[in-house]
Amino acid sequence: MGLDNAWWWKMAADDKLGIQRCLGCLTLRHPPRPMCGDCHSLEWDAVEASGKGSICSYTVLRHPQFPGYEYPLVIVLVDLEEGTRVTSQLVGCEPEDVDFGLQVEMLIQRDPDGFKLPVFKLAGSA
Amino acid sequence: MPISLKDEAAIAGIGLTDFSKQSGVSELSLAAQCIKSACDDAGISPGEIDGLVTYTLDSSDEVEVARAVGASDLSFFSQINYGGGAAVGTIAQAAMAVATGQASNVVCYRAMNGRSGKRMGQGVSGDISSSDLIHWSWYTPYGMLIPGSWIAMVANKYMHRYGVTREDLGRVAISQRNHALRNPRAYGYGKPLTMEQYLNSKQIAEPLCLYDFCQETDGACAILVTSAERARDLKQKPAVIRAVTQASSRGQEQMTSYYRDELISLPEMELAAKRIYDMSGLGPDDIDAACLYDAFTSEIIMQLESFGFCGAGEGKYLVREGALDVDGRLPNNTHGGLISEGYIHGMNNIAEGVRLIRCDSTSQPEKAVEHVLVSSGVGVPTGAMILGRG
Ligand SMILES: [Zn+2]
Numbered sequence: 001m002g003l004d005n006a007w008w009w010k011m012a013a014d015d016k017l018g019i020q021r022c023l024g025c026l027t028l029r030h031p032p033r034p035m036c037g038d039c040h041s042l043e044w045d046a047v048e049a050s051g052k053g054s055i056c057s058y059t060v061l062r063h064p065q066f067p068g069y070e071y072p073l074v075i076v077l078v079d080l081e082e083g084t085r086v087t088s089q090l091v092g093c094e095p096e097d098v099d100f101g102l103q104v105e106m107l108i109q110r111d112p113d114g115f116k117l118p119v120f121k122l123a124g125s126a
Numbered sequence: 127m128p129i130s131l132k133d134e135a136a137i138a139g140i141g142l143t144d145f146s147k148q149s150g151v152s153e154l155s156l157a158a159q160c161i162k163s164a165c166d167d168a169g170i171s172p173g174e175i176d177g178l179v180t181y182t183l184d185s186s187d188e189v190e191v192a193r194a195v196g197a198s199d200l201s202f203f204s205q206i207n208y209g210g211g212a213a214v215g216t217i218a219q220a221a222m223a224v225a226t227g228q229a230s231n232v233v234c235y236r237a238m239n240g241r242s243g244k245r246m247g248q249g250v251s252g253d254i255s256s257s258d259l260i261h262w263s264w265y266t267p268y269g270m271l272i273p274g275s276w277i278a279m280v281a282n283k284y285m286h287r288y289g290v291t292r293e294d295l296g297r298v299a300i301s302q303r304n305h306a307l308r309n310p311r312a313y314g315y316g317k318p319l320t321m322e323q324y325l326n327s328k329q330i331a332e333p334l335c336l337y338d339f340c341q342e343t344d345g346a347c348a349i350l351v352t353s354a355e356r357a358r359d360l361k362q363k364p365a366v367i368r369a370v371t372q373a374s375s376r377g378q379e380q381m382t383s384y385y386r387d388e389l390i391s392l393p394e395m396e397l398a399a400k401r402i403y404d405m406s407g408l409g410p411d412d413i414d415a416a417c418l419y420d421a422f423t424s425e426i427i428m429q430l431e432s433f434g435f436c437g438a439g440e441g442k443y444l445v446r447e448g449a450l451d452v453d454g455r456l457p458n459n460t461h462g463g464l465i466s467e468g469y470i471h472g473m474n475n476i477a478e479g480v481r482l483i484r485c486d487s488t489s490q491p492e493k494a495v496e497h498v499l500v501s502s503g504v505g506v507p508t509g510a511m512i513l514g515r516g
Contacts, residue, residue: 002260030385031264057286057389059278060332061269069269077279077384085385087279089268095332100286117267 004034007046015108017049017118019084030084051106052123053080060095068111074098078120089119092126132405134225136357136364136516137217139168139350140477145311145468148242149344156346157186157237158194164233164348165195169361177202177229179216181471183209185244186237202229206372208380209246210421210464210503212236213472214511218370220351230352236473237346245342246273246469258380265382273421274339276381277505278331281424283389285333288439290427292333294446296324298423299337299465301450306462309488313341314466338423343468349476357516364516365483368497369405373398374507381505390439392425395432395501398510403434406512408497410434413512415482415491416456416499417475420463425504426450433499433510452489457482460489472502479513 001009011018020032024041035042061073074090076098090098091109103123108116141163143149143156165172172195178188179202188203202223206212216234223229240246270276284290299319306314319337327336357364375393377386386393403409410433418429427441435456436444449455461467461478468474479500481487501510 001263002257004257005260005263031261057279057283057384059275059282060329061275061278062329062331064272064330066269066271073269075268075270075275075279077283077389087265087268087270087382087384100283115267119268 135221145345160346160348177232211506213502214509306466312462340464347473369402370511
């Protein structure tokens with residue numbers, strides 16, 4: 001973690017999906033950066049995302065298999081309804097059921113060490 | 127002082143080591159061998175080298191290399207970042223140095239035990255401190271650890287949007303493998319690839335399968351850049367640098383530029399294309415052959431669009447009509463490329479561009495090759511150049 005991103009993981013530890021917001025022009029941005037590329041303000045805060053979005057793109061990772069992950073691993077790029085995009089995992093979904101444009105919802109996954117990771121599931125699925 | 131790099135510098139020598147999966151020697155040894163070979167090719171002594179350029183990822187520092195090959199005084203040395211995106215960037219540095227008198231004989235090199243040593247496919251790791259490592263921290267916790275996983279996200283979106291099929295990617299892999307069948311240096315030499323083999327191969331990162339990936343190779347490649355004027359007096363026919371540029375565009379990330387509006391084009395390659403066509407006064411119709419960067423097959427189809435050989439979404443048609451084959455509109459990676467010759471991070475694609483200009487490829491097209499387009503890494507800050515006859 002560094003000074004520019006630790007806050008996002010702290011929000012995740014509180015079960016929240018954070019989005020950085022420029023206080024100069026109120027533009028949302030992700031991944032976080034120390035300065036706004038539009039108005040150059042260094043001032044920002046964070047808003048909590050609704051966690052709702054749709055699948056912009058995805059890939060199914062099958063090989064090589066690294067320890068600590070369950071394969072096949074469905075990775076998604078999610079267009080959040082707030083307008084920013086986030087890279088994450090799609091859980092509880094068979095690889096053949098993932099598709100472009102499907103609605104998804106964020107949930108927090110906790111690994112054995114207690115580290116919390118915002119991931120997604122298909123909207124309405126268990 | 128020249129205000130453009132057009133026709134200022136030329137590639138006068140290329141040098142390569144053997145390619146293998148286990149070189150048994152150090153990367154510094156590979157670097158020294160390929161540089162000596164490039165000097166021999168041009169007919170100059172390594173003592174005449176006064177400039178060296180490599181990749182930030184290369185383990186052989188300039189002064190170590192200089193001592194190893196017996197170079198004397200160096201007046202120019204630099205390193206370019208972003209993996210395979212550095213390939214043409216090293217040539218841009220060398221051409222600028224030559225054109226401005228910073229150095230006379232600049233060698234660009236990349237030496238790697240890419241299979242037996244540090245493998246690119248083993249992913250990123252390390253303590254999170256630099257801005258680059260924080261960048262990777264958005265992906266690694268989710269299991270996106272290898273280049274194929276980063277590229278697959280873009281390839282999938284592009285293929286979905288334009289109806290590009292796995293067979294289209296297979297056609298790229300097979301075209302390059304067919305070139306490699308004639309190149310004794312190539313991994314793919316003597317190993318034909320059929321569409322059936324391609325379609326039945328192991329899925330790695332959907333939609334990409336085993337044969338969509340480049341090789342992992344031990345080997346090295348050096349490119350000697352000098353002034354176009356001097357190159358004409360040396361041993362080989364010069365490959366004159368008609369235009370060369372680096373390119374990175376708004377919102378660029380290293381491999382994961384996922385937050386720009388569309389994921390169905392390569393904005394940095396479009397920038398490179400505009401700049402090299404403007405600089406050279408040439409256009410897509412003037413390009414006779416290409417060595418497009420090919421860490422993954424999908425990148426070839428997208429670049430056909432970036433460099434204006436067809437419109438958006440039409441790259442698949444060029445591939446289907448055999449444009450990339452030796453008798454096609456744009457013979458591409460006639461040595462086999464990174465996919466079927468070996469993966470020397472794009473430097474070996476530059477060497478093939480030079481061979482095409484010299485009429486010296488093992489898959490030399492029958493038509494006259496006046497201009498060759500060479501590009502660097504896809505999905506990263508990159509570059510491109512046009513080589514022409516001297
Ligand atoms: Zn702002």
